[in-house]
Amino acid sequence: SHFLELEVAIKTSELRETRDYLNNLIRYANAPIIVWDPDKRITIFNKAFENLSGWTEQEMMGQSLDVLFPRKSRSDILQKIERTSKGEHWETVEIPILRKNGEIRVALWNSANIYEEDGKTLLSTIAQGQDITEREQAQGALKQSFEKLQKTLEGTVNALSLVVEIRDPYTAGHQRRVTRLACAIAKEMNLSKTKIEAIRVAGTLHDIGKIHIPAEILSNPSKSSEVEMNIVKTHSQVGYDILKTIESPWPVAKIVLQHHERMDGSGILMGSWDRIFSWKQGF
Template identity: 35%
Template sequence: MTAPRPPLRPPPADAPSDPDRGSRDELDELRRRTHELDRSRLALLSFPEERQANREALIRANREWRTVFDKLDDALFVHDREYRVLLANRTYLEWAGLPEEQVLGEVYWHVFPRDAGPHWLCKQLVDGESTDVHDDMVLPDGKILRLSHFALPGSGAQDALFMHILEDITDHSLAQQALEQSEARFRGIAESVRDAIVMIDEEDRVLEWNPAAERLFGYSAGEALGADLRRLIVPERLRQADERPRGFESFLSTGQGPIVGSVQEVMALCKDGSELSVELSVAPVEGNSGRHCVGVARDITERRAIQRRLAEGEKRLRHIVTSLGDGVVVLDANGTALFANPAALALLGRPEEEVIGRQTGLPLAIGNGAGIEILRPGGGAVWVEAQVVESRWEEHSAYVMSLHDMSQHVQLERHRRYANQRLQEALESTIGAIALALEKRDPYTAGHQQRVSTLSVAIATTLGLEPERIEGIRLGAMIHDIGKIYIPSEILNRPGRLDPREFELIKSHPEVGYDIIKGIVFPWPVADMILQHHERLDGSGYPHGLEGEAISLEARILTVADVVEAITSHRPYRPALGIEVAIGEIDAHRGQWFQNDIVDACIALFVEQGFCF
């Protein structure tokens, strides 16, 4: 169809009356109109091609949209006002377990997730009461879904469409539950442990302050939380004015620092102005608001007092060693002399400055009682009997060598025995003092360790153990309850029953005692006796549930003696029960808790030999 031709434009009113000029203008206008008509015709001719291109683009966009729709991990479906499914992606069909033809047109609660009717929030959406709603749903198989419902834009009120997005949040929910349970467990542990637990943020503000911290430092949680830790418990003389503790900036950026991962002994300030020694360990914690610092502090005031007493005992022992008639040389693993008493220097024929820090030439692997020849620098030689034991010297492994001059064997033997006797007496005096210090705090069990020691020696003798081993049992039994020095006296002497928390504190005494004694070098397994004297053959004991041969023989003997003495003695919570009850107890559990031959030896002592405490 040809477009109507537009009328020619009349010439301007002031145009000159030039017939040639008018013809030229009309011709130009005609040419312009012809060009416009040609353009219109071409546009009309090309319209079908543009329409086809638009159709193909639309089909391609729809296909791409459907591909993305089906690749989503979340389940999506669209329904109408009658809740009939009009469109569903691949994930929704997989979760429903149905092909598309069985899903489309069905009300969605007959497909997935199955229910008696529409979700209540979805109904509110369809009824126009809300526009965008979310809810979580737990399926019968335990899967947790997060439901998002919203109306699709562009649809009218009557033909409105609604989309549901179903997101599987099972793993997230379980992780959240696990996190909450972990936090609850941590808080339970923090509130029950005997060590102070304190957490601070990057500004040194207190974030956590457990009950043990309240007891240790005297500040309640309400007073401590949010306070500056340095001004709370760091003695003023140790604070750095207007500065962070050294290395703290590095800790904030890297989680590393001078004290991270180590145990430090520091002084701490209490609310009442007093100071105490604490053992502090520090660890970094990543928090939502930055890197935090957690410190665990333990009161070691009593331990330091014990260490001072032990150091004094070591000083006395060194004095005794210095005065010995026999030579004593302490060597490291390379044979370098670390210590030599005057007698050893006399035997070596050299002054101290030529011995200490130098190789002595004395052989280490010579056994006990071996004779060696010492060549003196100025000529001549002396034969000595050498004994070597592995020990520790100033916190390092070392060998202690005693040198006995064989030329004056009789006289020096007498001096050696006298010196050993003094060493033994010093050791026993130290052990006795420690035992007495404990029993002063617990008058109801006064003499308990001594009586257990006497019975343990009698049992070991009946079993035929060698005298040296029996001596170790005697001394170990005398201090087997040293760990109770850590237990408050009001708990030790309480006449009523202990609550579970207090009983757990009592049960810690073998480990505490072991920690106190393990650094002292004994020729017997004294520390193991202390640690294991509440273990049982069947593994039902504490602290480590050891079984059978894993428990040392000394500890097995000590266990039986400890039980018998405890039953026959008066306790704050009950009177003495008598030897018959004690014998019945160990006999009833022979082979289960107690070793048979040890039980037999103990019963024979009381029944056949008339043993009594």
């Protein structure tokens, strides 16, 4: 009937408008969006993806997905994509994109499958990405800077340790033994690698303040006098004063200052810290 034909025409027009709206929404979205069919052929390739890849929509329509990926990682990426066709969806997965000019961009992707009305037959897969190349590069530069800082710090630690070793070989050997013992205890306590590294540095330098003590006192084989012992006791504070000006990710200077304090509140600094593990000076 005429009424039925009119209703069909209205529904068709509404569907066309909805389709055009969705197509424009995808086409001009700020994020790269791509859609592919079950055969991994590209069916939608929006403007943002053109900017990301350097390829045009006209060039990519109907093309296989694999042209978008670097040869080195192509096989692994296609396996991930194959899993999406079996129901897996991406919330955040990092996948590199090979640009037309050979440059590689890194992007984070999420995806979803679109099914026929039966809810089982796969119609297509849609994925949306975020270009994180600059962020990855910044993180890489930050990592290099941190590694350089670590090497600088390690060089400083070694130089200071060498000063002590030249002046007093006994103290140098003692520092190495304390370091090995402290790190072994830290590992048994399941402390993090960062904390163990802090302990290693502090152990290596804990007696650095002894460079302030006259050599004749350090090498005196007989029992030290009270005056000499009072001079020796200053080495924790001197070590702290030396190390406090050196930038470090750990409180090395404070550890050196407190390394003669004991859990019962006694120690060289007269019990100012009542919950500090003492270094076992007998080793």
